[in-house]
Amino acid sequence: MQYQWDFSLIFDNLPVLWRGVVVTLHLAAMCLLAGLALGFVIALMRLSKFAAARVFGRAFVEFFRNVPALIQLIWFYYAFPILIGAQMSPFMAAFLGITLNTAAFSAEIYRAGIQSLERGQWEGAMAIGMGRAQILRRIILPQVFQRMLPAFTNRAVEVAKVTSLASVISVQELMYQGRLLSSTYYRPLEILTAVGFIYLIVIYPLSLASMLMERRMARNQ
């Protein structure tokens, strides 16, 4: 017997799915901003003159890149509250886990970007009397920022996808709403397929932007 598709319930439940999209975007935007900021600090530590800061930066990056993101979320939800002796909302746990994860990956983007510039730029700036922080702010970052933009956009794509893991600790984002609806209506095929397409619609423009930026940079070189 042919399966009877029924997409009408998707349209009936669009407000529920929309609420999920809003939470997904909210979580992704917060994690991306906080992750990029923290990642910059970690990158500075990795490029620091002090061995202790370099070791810490390296350990941070290696640890968060070599442990699955899902474990990090679960750890912040179930284990971290015991350590600090306070309950934590699912959203907060997801925010912390994804932010630290994003920071580790974006630290590597900053580091690779900063190191991609020839040493002469540093030496030249030093010769006219600038300090390290000044050189970084006035000479290095303005030149490498554009080079790093596609990589950051790719990171945004990854962050948007990773937020779906927050459904496991019951953050009510898109994936969570999809799972809830599919168990309520016993229509997993239509609902999960629709959720897939909603993710595609949300995320694809970012991928496209990153691809176009890369293409333009390749042409300019």
Added chain:
Amino acid sequence: MPYEWDFLAVLAQWPLLLSGLLGTIKIAVIAIAAGVIVGGLVAAMRLSRLWPVRLLGTIYVDFYRNTPGILHFFWFYYALPVLSNVSLGPLEAAALALATQSGAFYAEVFRGGIGSIRKGQWEGAKALGMIRGQALRRVILPQAARRMIAPFTERSFEIIKTTSLASTLSYGELLYQGMMVASITFRPLETYTLLALIYFALLFSLSALAKWGESRLQAY
């Protein structure tokens, strides 16, 4: 009152954790092997001379790159049986989800490697009378393979990390068994910390091994 750490209670459950580790390794090996086959096929599609085949390959890759992995796990476990009347166990569903999504990423690795070889190599092979398949096998791939190694290992590490999502389908890999241990011992802090350390040790030693292997290959 400071928290009293007790890793011994958690370590006492080592048989569960060991079976979880084996479950992780098993599904990772299946997913990587199947992913390479899918990836090879999709890369061949994307390099095809027929545009509908190329388009299909592009859609496949773009779809998987722009949707979250956990969705594919749920889709294969809950939605596919509705469509096809075949019911999949957690291992089969998770392996299918992993293999199809890693296929999309491997396809990009293969395509990137082949694309990085200069056109002159193809033309030279053609001038010697080789057809496309021969040129690919004898001239292009041997050169491209070396450039694919680094992105290939990077993708494989992503797959190993993604196997943890199989726990949501209650397949007994490391995370799922760890959740059992946490509920048996009432010690989530120690359990999940230990789990993170096990994953770290596994992936960090594998990446050290991969780096060593790469430097050996580069020596020639």
